[in-house]
Each structure stands twice: as C-alpha cells, then as structure tokens.
Amino acid sequence: MSSKTLAALLASFALASAATTNTNLQTAFPKSSGTTALAAVKTIAASATFDGGMYQWDRSPSTCNDQAEGGDADAVFILEDGATLSNVVIGPNNGEGVHCKGKCTLNNVWWTDVCEDAATFLQTSGTSYVNGGGARNADDKVLQHNGAGTVAVKNFWVSNVGKVYRSCGNCKTQYARHSTFTNIHVEDTSVVAGVNSNYGDTTYIKDSCVEDSKTCWVYTGNNSGKEPTKVASGPTGTACTTAAIKTSAC
Structure with a gap:
C-alpha cells in the first residue's frame, strides 16, 4: 500500500469514527440484567437493530468446543448485512459468539470467558464497527476478520486474551483487510492486532x-x-501504525 493510500485510509477512518456511537470507555465488566440461553443461534435481519437489555445471552446446551473451529450454528447471534447488536453480554457456553455476515455494528457488547472467537467479520466490503464493550479470558482471538473491508474499534476494553484482532492468516480466500483501534484499554494480552503484510493489511492503533x-x-x-x-x-510503518500509546499508568 502506498503512503498516499494509507493516508487516505486514515483520513477516512477519522471521519467514520466521528459518525459512530459515542460510547465511553468502560473498564469494569458490567453486571447483567439476567440470563437467557438459546437452543439455536438467533439471527438479526439485514439493517435491523436488536437491543439485548444487558441480559447475558448464551447457548444451551453449550456449543463451546475449546479451540476447535466452529461455524454459524455454534454462535449466539448472526447479524445479516447492516444489522446492529446493542447492550448484550455474551456468556461462556458458546463456540463463536457473534457472526457478522456483512457489515455490522456492535454497540456495548461484552464477552465473558471467550471460547473459540468472540466475533467473526465476514463482510466482502465496507466497515463494521465495534463501539464500546469489551472481552476477557480468551485463549486465542477476540475479533476474527475473515472477510474484507475494515473493522473499526473504539472505546473497547480487553483483559487476559491472546489476540484482540486477527486478520485471517490462512483463509482460502484472502483480502487486504484493514483495522483501526481508538481509545482501547488492553491488559495482560499477547497482542492487539495480527495482520498479513503480504496481502496489504493495515492496522492503526491510537490514543x-x-x-x-x-x-x-x-x-x-x-x-x-x-x-x-x-x-x-x-509498528512497521505500513502494516502497523501507532500513535499516542501508553504502556503504564493508564
């Protein structure tokens, strides 16, 4: 990716961030309003909005199979293109958490004790947003990006995970994937983002x-x-760029 293309991406990201939900960073895991367990995955229709009322949503029986790769049937929610999921706690008894089949928005979504992945992004273009919320206790990944386009994360808290984000390293179909992180708080975690430089991936982590x-x-x-x-x-200057990162006393 040229320096001009990267600069254009970062400028576009700044404009997009201003348009997203202004959810403040919260670093304490929220108390749920109650619990509910689904026998099958719940689908949110294209462009629809679902507010989970801060209930803890999970699967029964459990679909968690440690780090074995799962599919749509193992998730709690499937979001069709343009769908929005808000105010949800995802419990520990599922394998895949949230699957975004197209562009999606996740507002104030929390994951406790992530199994295989917390959320998987499958859009072929455009931007998916993660506004607020957080995740803890993941052996491997939280946000898995298998599709194309951009995943933009802001005001997100993470504790004790492997990777906050991973651009798929060995999918059958590969893309130049982009990710941005603004005002996130990450602790006791191996790495924020894993990206593939040979496919033109970029990640930008700031503030x-x-x-x-x-x-x-x-x-x-x-x-x-x-x-x-x-x-x-x-930071490598192209695949990974950072600005205004604190590593302590924050």
Whole structure:
C-alpha cells in the first residue's frame, strides 16, 4: 500500500469514527440484567437493530468446543448485512459468539470467558464497527476478520486474551483487510492486532492504553491452510501504525 493510500485510509477512518456511537470507555465488566440461553443461534435481519437489555445471552446446551473451529450454528447471534447488536453480554457456553455476515455494528457488547472467537467479520466490503464493550479470558482471538473491508474499534476494553484482532492468516480466500483501534484499554494480552503484510493489511492503533501487551504482530499469510509465519513485531510503518500509546499508568 502506498503512503498516499494509507493516508487516505486514515483520513477516512477519522471521519467514520466521528459518525459512530459515542460510547465511553468502560473498564469494569458490567453486571447483567439476567440470563437467557438459546437452543439455536438467533439471527438479526439485514439493517435491523436488536437491543439485548444487558441480559447475558448464551447457548444451551453449550456449543463451546475449546479451540476447535466452529461455524454459524455454534454462535449466539448472526447479524445479516447492516444489522446492529446493542447492550448484550455474551456468556461462556458458546463456540463463536457473534457472526457478522456483512457489515455490522456492535454497540456495548461484552464477552465473558471467550471460547473459540468472540466475533467473526465476514463482510466482502465496507466497515463494521465495534463501539464500546469489551472481552476477557480468551485463549486465542477476540475479533476474527475473515472477510474484507475494515473493522473499526473504539472505546473497547480487553483483559487476559491472546489476540484482540486477527486478520485471517490462512483463509482460502484472502483480502487486504484493514483495522483501526481508538481509545482501547488492553491488559495482560499477547497482542492487539495480527495482520498479513503480504496481502496489504493495515492496522492503526491510537490514543490507547496497551499494558503488558504488544501492539502488533505481522505475518506472511497464505491461502493453503498452513500456519502463517510471523515476520515482525511492533509498528512497521505500513502494516502497523501507532500513535499516542501508553504502556503504564493508564
């Protein structure tokens, strides 16, 4: 990606961020209003909005199978293109959390004890937004980006996870994926973002607190299903850019 293209992306990100829900960063896990367990995944229709009332939503029986890769049937919510999910706590007894089949918006969504992934983004273009909320206790990834376009995260809290975000390193179909992080608080986590430089991925992390964690890992991805190779760690100037990052006392 050229410097002009990267600059245009960052400018577009700044404008898009101003248009998203202004949810303040919250660093204490919220108390749920109650609990509900679904026998099957719940689908939110295209362009529809679902407010979960701060209930803890989960699956019964559990669909969590540790780090075994699951599918749509193992999620709690499927969001069709343009759908919005708000004010939800996702419980521990599911494998896949939220699947966004197209562009989606997640407002104040929290994940406790993530199983395989918390949210998976499958759009073929455009931007999905994660506004507020947070996740804790994930052995591997929180936000998995398998589709194309951009995932824009702001005011998000994370504790004790492997990766906050991963651009798929070995999907059969690969894209140049983009991600942005503004005003996030990350603690006791391996890395904020894992991206594939050979496919033109970019991530931009700014105005954030990253404690006991790395900002970026850069990989050479593939479409063969093999484990991708990590080639760099930390800001690289193209694949990973950071600004105004605190690492303590925040």
